[in-house]
Amino acid sequence: MQENNFKLNPKSLKTAVTRVEKDKIVTRGYNQRDLIEKIRFSDMVFLILKGRVPSLKESKIFNYVLVSFCDHGVTPPSTQTARLITSSGSPINSAIAGALLSFGNKHAGAIEKAMELYQSKIDSIHLINDRGIDNKQIASLAIEIYNEYVVKGKKIPGFGHRYHDVDPRADKLMEIAVDNGYLGPHIKLALALQDLVYSKKHIKLNVDGANAAILSDLGFDPELGTGVFMIGRLPGLIAHSYEERMDEDEFRRFCDLDDVEYMG
Numbered sequence: 301m302q303e304n305n306f307k308l309n310p311k312s313l314k315t316a317v318t319r320v321e322k323d324k325i326v327t328r329g330y331n332q333r334d335l336i337e338k339i340r341f342s343d344m345v346f347l348i349l350k351g352r353v354p355s356l357k358e359s360k361i362f363n364y365v366l367v368s369f370c371d372h373g374v375t376p377p378s379t380q381t382a383r384l385i386t387s388s389g390s391p392i393n394s395a396i397a398g399a400l401l402s403f404g405n406k407h408a409g410a411i412e413k414a415m416e417l418y419q420s421k422i423d424s425i426h427l428i429n430d431r432g433i434d435n436k437q438i439a440s441l442a443i444e445i446y447n448e449y450v451v452k453g454k455k456i457p458g459f460g461h462r463y464h465d466v467d468p469r470a471d472k473l474m475e476i477a478v479d480n481g482y483l484g485p486h487i488k489l490a491l492a493l494q495d496l497v498y499s500k501k502h503i504k505l506n507v508d509g510a511n512a513a514i515l516s517d518l519g520f521d522p523e524l525g526t527g528v529f530m531i532g533r534l535p536g537l538i539a540h541s542y543e544e545r546m547d548e549d550e551f552r553r554f555c556d557l558d559d560v561e562y563m564g
């Protein structure tokens with residue numbers, strides 16, 4: 301009798317993502333035979349995550365988001381982790397798993413926090429007023445965030461960068477948004493906040509902050525923010541792991557004994 305409790309009930313696996321039948325695979329309602337021929341990869345990512353094909357405008361901007369995450373050289377903790385693990389002779393899946401585990405509040409994790417922040421502020425206005433949000437309301441939300449974070453000595457997720465005064469990716473994404481009129485309420489809020497923070501602290505949006513605003517305007521749940529970051533960054537991590545394996549000595553030294561200060 302005890303054994304029955306551990307039997308897997310086939311109906312307990314529910315999914316709206318993909319239906320697999322004999323000789324047929326249907327993802328989000330589309331036959332994969334058709335998708336292979338007809339859809340671009342970034343649109344496929346949008347479809348599988350959101351359950352619908354993006355509009356032309358959404359398709360363009362979502363592609364910008366994915367491209368902007370592609371790589372940041374050897375500087376991020378995740379890339380260094382991928383190289384370190386590869387160097388030890390471990391397979392690529394271990395290197396990439398380790399790299400992804402190094403995502404945290406400061407690296408990659410800021411995107412979900414920034415999405416939560418923008419969305420909670422915009423939602424609070426929508427709850428009061430169903431007719432949309434005007435620029436005065438956006439400006440007062442930006443001041444609210446400034447007071448909740450900067451005035452209290454807290455860092456706003458999605459702002460600042462260890463290496464850049466102006467993160468070129470965030471700058472370009474916001475330039476595209478302004479030039480093409482992709483100005484939903486979350487992007488408007490991010491830009492108003494940037495104006496305010498820059499005037500006081502000389503700090504601007506980083507790639508996480510800019511993409512948090514864009515993804516929020518595209519209707520993404522914050523829970524998907526890091527996932528989108530991972531999809532964009534994975535090619536870069538794989539390229540670094542591959543380069544490490546091909547071009548560097550196995551088990552190379554990542555620091556010299558002289559680089560270490562012994563405190564004991």
Ligand SMILES: CC(C)(COP(=O)(O)OP(=O)(O)OC[C@H]1O[C@@H](n2cnc3c(N)ncnc32)[C@H](O)[C@@H]1OP(=O)(O)O)[C@@H](O)C(=O)NCCC(=O)NCCS
Pocket residue numbers: 405406407408410450454455456457458459460461462463501503506507508509
């Ligand atoms: C990314 C980060 C760690 C870089 O930090 P850093 O270059 O070491 O910057 P510092 O911590 O030395 O900060 C320098 C000044 O800018 C301020 N500052 C930095 N990031 C800030 C932020 N996000 N919000 C408000 N103020 C910020 C600091 O308070 C400090 O001010 P002070 O000189 O008056 O004390 C930092 O900006 C941060 O924590 N940002 C939020 C997390 C994030 O978005 N991460 C994704 C990075 S792509």
